[in-house]
Amino acid sequence: MPIRNVAHRLTPDQIQKNMADIAPAMSVEDATAEASRCLFCFDAPCTRACPTHINVPEFIKRLATRNIVGAARTILDANILGASCARACPTEVLCEGACVYNLEKAPPIQIGRLQRYATDPIVMTGKQVLPLAPDNGKRVSVVGAGPGGLAASAELRRLGYKVTCYDAQDKPGGLNTFGIAPYKMTNEEALLEAEYIRKMGVEFVLKARVGTDVPLSQLEAQSDAIVLAVGLGGTSKLGLSGEELDGVCGATEFIEEVRRDPTRVVLGRRIIVVGAGNTSIDAATEAKRLGAETVTIVYRRSEKEKGCYDYEYNLAKKDGVVFHWLVNPVRVVGVAGAVSALECIRMRLGPPDASGRPAPEPIAGSEFALPCDMLIKSTGQEKRVGFFKAISGVDVKGGRVVVNEGYRTGNPKYFAVGDCVNGGKEVVNAAAEAKKAAAAIHRALFGPAAIPVPQPGPRLAKPAVHPPMPF
Ligand SMILES: Cc1cc2nc3c(=O)[nH]c(=O)nc-3n(C[C@H](O)[C@H](O)[C@H](O)COP(=O)(O)OP(=O)(O)OC[C@H]3O[C@@H](n4cnc5c(N)ncnc54)[C@H](O)[C@@H]3O)c2cc1C
Ligand code: SF4
Known part of the structure; x- marks a missing residue:
């Protein structure tokens, strides 16, 4: 994907620093102190808010007594992907959003980080803590x-x-x-x-x-x-002329390149991202952290209707991503086969559409061009x-x-x-x-009676310690 104006490439060290963990692992002291704040609520709202219904008060109670294996077992029994969910979950709208501390305007328990604290020493080191039923022949x-x-x-x-x-x-x-x-x-x-x-x-x-x-x-x-x-x-097409120009790519394809090797990604200096969902925010934030000079998100609806979570939105704003609300792309403009601008039109909100949100309508004669040397499409996946x-x-x-x-x-x-x-x-x-x-x-x-019965997990030779991560 040749790009006309390539952004100055950051050094691998700078990239590593910019892409560093945004919610790093907790120390023993921090985890124990945070676990001891939990009120161990009856019929805990945090557990109800989790789609996998992890017994949050149970795992936190186990952490409070430094029973890490027990805590991990509680989590993994409910959700075998407890380690990745601890990192990836939008906790502010799930378990932490439901934590009773919010009612007191106090910070909710950091459930995601505690979950990571509990699962990392088990999952990242390959310790098996869940029982496996004998081979059933199927x-x-x-x-x-x-x-x-x-x-x-x-x-x-x-x-x-x-x-x-x-x-x-x-x-x-x-x-x-x-x-x-x-x-x-x-x-x-x-x-x-x-x-x-x-x-x-x-x-x-x-x-x-x-x-x-x-x-x-x-x-x-x-x-x-x-x-x-x-x-x-892959990323859905915009359906606009000029979409095939060099420098135009899909958000999921761009992000895959970043995940494969961020030091090899070829970036434009001025990047436009079309769409304001979570994937758009990820693409914009990652581009900014890789060294793009400007990253601008254009979205046809208003800030209120954006698809991304507030947490992701704030992260992008903090990284310097600029947002143009009520702006819809109409044509991708190119020079010598490569993208040079995105022609847009301003929108206003009309009566609700099928989604129940106010429908964006174009304002005649309000067309304008936003110069760019890379365009990332992010309006959904096929x-x-x-x-x-x-x-x-x-x-x-x-x-x-x-x-x-x-x-x-x-x-x-x-x-x-x-x-x-x-x-x-x-x-x-x-x-x-x-x-x-x-x-x-x-x-x-x-048969209908074959409901999985929970069993205690195998005992580990060396439980309840928090070893250093292997990387
Ligand atoms: C850019 C991006 C960022 C995201 N960030 C978050 C986040 O921060 N937090 C969060 O909770 N969720 C996030 N999500 C959503 C989350 O990643 C998905 O909901 C989740 O990965 C869905 O899992 P899946 O197994 O259904 O699909 P996928 O993760 O897409 O896995 C499908 C797999 O099937 C394989 N496959 C497809 N067809 C075939 C075939 N014919 N034969 C063999 N293999 C095949 C693919 O190679 C792929 O590995 C994000 C999504 C995107 C796109
Ligand atoms: S709602 Fe908050 S305080 Fe209550 S059990 Fe869940 S994490 Fe603990």
């Missing part, structure tokens, strides 16, 4: 090794299934490895979590795109059930409709796979979880759906 294939596929694989393994998880990429983790902002979760952390699941006995087959490299008929022949966790596709069409009985509505309450599709052998079902939510939603799908598969194959 086999499940999981398509996609992102959060949905990883969680489904692990939950099925816990129930005694032989699990093979396929992914088209060269590394497991899906968007945990190739999407989430590096200052929230590093590649090492995402891969160590996948490794934890491999150590539970899940077999990974990478660089294997199901439907092309591995035929679906092979999976159907070898499996008692199949879980589809293929996520969403759906993998073609893939699902090849599977008889699997219906897709509005781009989402249709499932019942047990995440079973119209084809009884196939279940589906994660972004391909919910249209694109969070890691924690994929984990919650995967757990429900695993339980539904178990009931489908072993």
